[in-house]
Amino acid sequence: MHSLTDVEVQALTLRAEDIRESVIKMLVEAGSGHTAGSLGMADIFTALYFRIINHNPRHPEWVQRDRVILSNGHIAPILYATMAHAGYFSISELKTLRKFGSRLQGHPHKGTLPGIETSSGPLGSGLSQAIGMALMDRLENHRPERYFYCCMGDGEINEGQVWESFLLLNKYKLSKVISIIDRNTIQIDGYTEDVLPLESLKDKLESFNFHVVEIDGHNFKDIVQAVGMAKSTLDRPTVIIAHTIPGKGVTAFEGDYRWHGKAPSIEEGKSALKELRSLRGKVKYGEL
Amino acid sequence: MIRETLFTPKEEEETTRGGFGEGLLRAGELNPRVVALCADLTDSVRMDLFKAKFPTRFFEMGITEQAMSGLASGMAGFGYIPFMASYAAFSPGRNWEQIRTTICYNNVPVKVIGAHTGLSAGPDGATHQAIEDIALMRMIPNMQVFVPCDYVEARVITEHVATTPFPSYIRLTREKTPIILPDSYVWNHGKANVLSVPQKKDGGQFMYNVGIIACGPVVYEALKAAKLLEKEGVGATVVNMAQIKPLDTAFLLRFVKDIRTVITVEEHQIAGGLGSAVAEFLSEHHPVTVARIGIEDRFGQSGKLQELHEEYGLTAKHIADKVRMIVK
Numbered sequence: 001m002h003s004l005t006d007v008e009v010q011a012l013t014l015r016a017e018d019i020r021e022s023v024i025k026m027l028v029e030a031g032s033g034h035t036a037g038s039l040g041m042a043d044i045f046t047a048l049y050f051r052i053i054n055h056n057p058r059h060p061e062w063v064q065r066d067r068v069i070l071s072n073g074h075i076a077p078i079l080y081a082t083m084a085h086a087g088y089f090s091i092s093e094l095k096t097l098r099k100f101g102s103r104l105q106g107h108p109h110k111g112t113l114p115g116i117e118t119s120s121g122p123l124g125s126g127l128s129q130a131i132g133m134a135l136m137d138r139l140e141n142h143r144p145e146r147y148f149y150c151c152m153g154d155g156e157i158n159e160g161q162v163w164e165s166f167l168l169l170n171k172y173k174l175s176k177v178i179s180i181i182d183r184n185t186i187q188i189d190g191y192t193e194d195v196l197p198l199e200s201l202k203d204k205l206e207s208f209n210f211h212v213v214e215i216d217g218h219n220f221k222d223i224v225q226a227v228g229m230a231k232s233t234l235d236r237p238t239v240i241i242a243h244t245i246p247g248k249g250v251t252a253f254e255g256d257y258r259w260h261g262k263a264p265s266i267e268e269g270k271s272a273l274k275e276l277r278s279l280r281g282k283v284k285y286g287e288l
Numbered sequence: 289m290i291r292e293t294l295f296t297p298k299e300e301e302e303t304t305r306g307g308f309g310e311g312l313l314r315a316g317e318l319n320p321r322v323v324a325l326c327a328d329l330t331d332s333v334r335m336d337l338f339k340a341k342f343p344t345r346f347f348e349m350g351i352t353e354q355a356m357s358g359l360a361s362g363m364a365g366f367g368y369i370p371f372m373a374s375y376a377a378f379s380p381g382r383n384w385e386q387i388r389t390t391i392c393y394n395n396v397p398v399k400v401i402g403a404h405t406g407l408s409a410g411p412d413g414a415t416h417q418a419i420e421d422i423a424l425m426r427m428i429p430n431m432q433v434f435v436p437c438d439y440v441e442a443r444v445i446t447e448h449v450a451t452t453p454f455p456s457y458i459r460l461t462r463e464k465t466p467i468i469l470p471d472s473y474v475w476n477h478g479k480a481n482v483l484s485v486p487q488k489k490d491g492g493q494f495m496y497n498v499g500i501i502a503c504g505p506v507v508y509e510a511l512k513a514a515k516l517l518e519k520e521g522v523g524a525t526v527v528n529m530a531q532i533k534p535l536d537t538a539f540l541l542r543f544v545k546d547i548r549t550v551i552t553v554e555e556h557q558i559a560g561g562l563g564s565a566v567a568e569f570l571s572e573h574h575p576v577t578v579a580r581i582g583i584e585d586r587f588g589q590s591g592k593l594q595e596l597h598e599e600y601g602l603t604a605k606h607i608a609d610k611v612r613m614i615v616k
Contacts, residue, residue, distance in 0.1 A: 015295050016563075040490065069362075074550075108391075110365070110391065110394045110395075110396075111394065111395055115367065118361065118362075118365060118390060118394060119389055119390065119393045119394050120389070120390075121389065122356075122385050122389050124335075125354075125357075125358045125361075125386055125389065125390050126358075127358070128354070128355040128356075128359050128361075128362065129358045129359070129361050129362035129390060131355075131358070131359050131362065131365070132359035132360060132361060132362025132363040132364075132365075132370075133363070133365065133366045134362075134366070135289060135347065135359070135363065136323075136366040136368050137366070139323075139345070160354065161354040161355055161358065161386070164352035164354055165355045165358065166351065167350065167352065167355075167357070168350070168352060168355055172352075191545075194322025199556060224349075228565035229330070259490040283326070
């Protein structure tokens with residue numbers, strides 16, 4: 001995987017802005033849901049689905065696909081929006097988020113929406129599932145070549161099951177498992193270091209003998225390069241600590257833990273969209 | 289259809305966990321996609337046979353019941369049939385939510401094996417005696433629940449669940465208990481199994497007729513209770529209900545047409561187990577008298593299995609006493 005050209009970065013940036021717009025619209029329409037983490041992970045999900053992973057949106061069950069396991073299921077809006085933009089289903093279906101009869105359940109459900117690898121919501125379970133999949137992949141001698149991306153929140157690491165999984169990940173040295181921790185420093189009750197301190201997170205992870213990479217989770221070159229380094233590390237698993245800004249892209253939401261678990265009102269949504277669109281040069285910020 | 293040697297001097301004993309170990313080995317031989325995970329109790333839950341034969345398909349988890357459930361879910365989602373085992377007090381005791389979300393809500397074919405259930409962990413005491421596990425598993429949509437009555441049935445049920453696409457729970461016990469079923473026994477796909485029908489020596493009618501529906505090794509106590517009652521003019525038909533969910537409700541409807549009194553017996557809390565399942569169905573569809581025998585909202589304690597059966601009212605004598613109380 002060569003590093004990104006500026007033109008490619010520009011294309012991904014615009015794509016991510018479109019996806020953020022969808023996230024805002026679907027959350028406003030739903031009237032509830034998780035705003036901060038969904039916007040904060042927009043760049044990473046865009047990079048995964050539009051640059052990094054091997055997949056086929058028209059055949060979600062394609063056996064050769066890389067698996068993206070969303071462990072912190074509450075940021076489902078970013079997963080759904082990215083999948084819709086990638087062609088798994090129509091963008092208009094995003095409006096059904098959290099509504100009765102929708103395939104877009106409040107938290108993802110495997111089986112309802114093709115392309116969802118697992119049900120999640122209760123925190124801490126994704127990494128163990130990625131390990132299970134990667135172990136079976138190893139039984140099949142890694143043919144065809146597949147990678148297992150596990151996206152987790154930082155608050156999620158409070159869960160004991162995650163640490164059980166770290167022990168097992170080290171035991172089995174599954175280099176095909178690439179964990180991405182959204183280090184946005186917030187959780188529902190406040191900042192992670194106030195609620196239950198995680199630092200020094202990198203030291204903790206390195207003590208498990210993982211290959212740990214810290215990146216700016218909004219820098220596409222960083223994201224793609226980190227995954228490239230993970231793929232070229234063959235003797236141990238990689239954990240990417242992605243520093244992100246919760247609510248990224250909307251000044252009113254950025255860095256404020258109170259936006260973890262609520263959706264914008266119609267007014268807040270309008271001004272958020274205005275700000276996002278200004279980035280595309282369609283309208284100037286503050287106008288309209 | 290009971291084993292010829294039962295209630296003779298040649299009566300044989302074996303553990304249900306032993307039957308599981310044999311069944312898993314056989315399932316592994318038949319299907320290369322059967323894999324096994326264990327949380328640091330491999331010999332105790334009798335996964336040692338599978339591990340020895342298929343070392344690359346066996347995964348030692350250490351004491352990580354929660355992560356083990358996740359791994360099993362991932363494996364099943366990848367097209368495999370994982371059996372994950374521990375003592376039931378820990379799995380499904382500690383990892384209930386993981387089983388609910390990542391196994392049952394995902395609807396993937398993970399086979400949860402709960403060992404040392406009921407009072408059979410004996411001397412280990414209450415912490416290790418899982419007496420709530422049927423209730424825990426029965427409440428979750430998609431989950432199928434099995435309680436083998438002996439070694440033979442445990443083997444047969446294990447081989448069966450390896451061929452189904454459903455999340456499944458099998459309840460095993462520690463102690464050797466009588467082998468009730470013949471070697472020729474084949475799985476009847478969850479149908480209730482009438483083990484003994486009372487017959488009066490003179491060919492006449494019993495004054496009272498009752499049905500005893502039981503599951504697990506205490507089926508043996510139920511059979512003995514029926515013998516005691518027969519001598520006193522009470523005809524007790526004994527049924528082995530090895531599959532609690534889905535329950536053989538068609539059988540129940542037929543059964544209660546003639547027999548208006550049903551007694552359930554299980555080594556489990558009376559809340560949420562076999563007795564609850566039977567009572568819930570019958571009270572809505574064909575109300576008859578249902579009495580539940582089990583552990584009555586108490587924890588277990590240390591002791592030999594026989595001592596505990598006495599204390600918690602699960603011997604043949606207790607069952608017969610309860611029947612007498614109801615019919616007279």
